[in-house]
Amino acid sequence: MTGQWHPDETALAEYREGLTGGRRARRLAAHVASCDHCASVNDQLAAVTTALASAPDPAMPDSVERRIMAALATEALATEASLAPEAPHETEATHGTAPRRPSGKRPGPGGHRWLRPAMLASAAAACLVLFGGVYGITHLSSGSSSSSAASSAAGSAAAGSESSPLAGAQAPATNTHLEPAESAPRATFTVTASGTSYQPSTLAEQVRAQLAKPNKTGAAPSEEAAPSAQLTGCVLHLTGQVRPSLVDRATYEGKPAYVIAVPNWAWVVGTGCTASNPELIASVGL
């Protein structure tokens, strides 16, 4: 076949797609029919498609799914806030509310993201539960030694509390001053002091590490204490009356703070946190 014409792979591939017309197409067809080499290339082009089609579709990692669901929850919060009748005013409680990689940008123009802490906190808890209905409760990290959010949420509901988290989810923007109902049993938790120096860029990882520690409510070396009524009110307000997986008295950016977590969300609040004024510093999806 020396001296014969041979189309290159691109020409053959375009011909296979019907992109070659007229005389040139007829010439290619005649050539391929009589040239073993080009017939082989033609087969190989089909094999490329077969190889691509047979590559297994990658499943979305749970971490990505959690992150995007949290981002959508945050977006829903922003939408709710922008629709609220009262004009939100500026606070410093926006840091970290968008659960993104540290190097990432905020999801978008953030002019409407300034939220009052209480509104943000209660809406965050509400959204957490609300999205949990379709997502979070069935997609929890199993590494936590604490009860899962499913059991936490179930426990809260089973405790006969009338302040079901779902009730708060109906109108989160109006519950800005939600106090734990007096008839609601107080969920019990202990306060650890892990000594962790939490940082904005690693907050989620650090919280996950704390959640993964075994026996953190038992024989952990850190000091533990029963929470004050003020702290209990703050914590339960943030979590929507769900027992927290972690309440850690530590530092955030070098300043004393409480880090409060349920299995798929964490908050950082000031040490003066109360139910009516959570002093929210940051929050992040886990």
Place this chain on the structure above:
Amino acid sequence: MGPEVPEPSDAELLRRHVAGDAAAFGLLFQRHKDRLWAVALRTTCDPDDAADALQEAMISAFRRAKDFRGDSAVTTWLHRIVVNASLDRLRRRPARSVSWSGDPEALESMLAQDTSGGPSLAVPSPRAGAGLLPGAPPADPADSVETRLDVAAALRLLPAEQRAALVLVDMLGYPVAEVAMILAVSEGTVKSRCARGRARLLPYLAHLRGNQTTAATVQPEQGGRS
């Protein structure tokens, strides 16, 4: 959830979202997340970029849902937003264009170093040239480079637009007409990008085929999978 209660359609979920149903968009995302992830991951070739692109896309879709006019399927609209976000992310990423001498070992070394999945490895076709070439029959392209790249690594050798087209048509099996809508180009452009992409990948992927299942004869009409 019984059979007598049909799942809401994608369009219905989007309508509920626009009407204020806070759970509707999450359900829509959950329903299509794996396909959207595949598009983002295959297009960007990097899990971190894919996650960023997909998150941006979902936030964008969340906000723009009210502008959806229903002139395409909801999935087509979502795919379009994800592909655009993925391509945007590649454009914003610092260029990591690297030329390749043609030495298979150098290529493997280059790919191994480029762990973050550079999109613009400028690997020339093992046999340059276009159209009909005179001369002796070339070596079998599948044998001319002994590199054995898996699909993910091979995809990184393509220009982003070719890769996006091939991912949608060959990997995910979407009809050419739908891919044309997703990419906002003509069907001919989709076919052209796919053809060039397949030709470029031939030396790396043809060996992955199983038994010879394809016909040896060439028919123009059989080329497209639309």
